[in-house]
Amino acid sequence: MMHETVSIPPGFARHFRQSPVTDPWEPLYSRKTDDAVILGLVADTAHTNSRGLVHGGLISALADNAMGLSCARRLGESASLVTVNLTLDFLAAAKVGQWLEFDTVFAKTGSTLSFAQAIVTADGEPCARANAVFRMVKRPPQEIAA
16 A cells, blocks of 8 residues: 655656566656666555564665666666675664655766765655675677667
8 A cells, every 4th residue: 555645756757767676666766866866765565574664675675776876877878787795784764654765975986896875764864874886797789789
């Protein structure tokens, strides 16, 4: 059951990139800036653990996604990255009905490795921080042509 009382912040639209792992978490939203892709969603019961709090796995996966997309945005749309390291610190609990936002606040991109840091907020209050390292990989020819 989606909680309609939370409004989607200005500038966010349905996320432009779907994947099988995130399909059950839809609807996801995103907002592009010059340097980043910020992800967001309204926390619902489908996003929670047995205690009724937003599951750390969801927070981890979406922070990873936001940082990777942000690094790719800085490198150019043809960049293809894989995560080689990901760490998360959980700062507070996120709850059903809150707006979660995944914002990359720092990224250093390189031709081989890129480094990123993200802050995850629940209704504007920090609930997690993440750090990641990504490696540039060559795209298969069929992906480049698509």
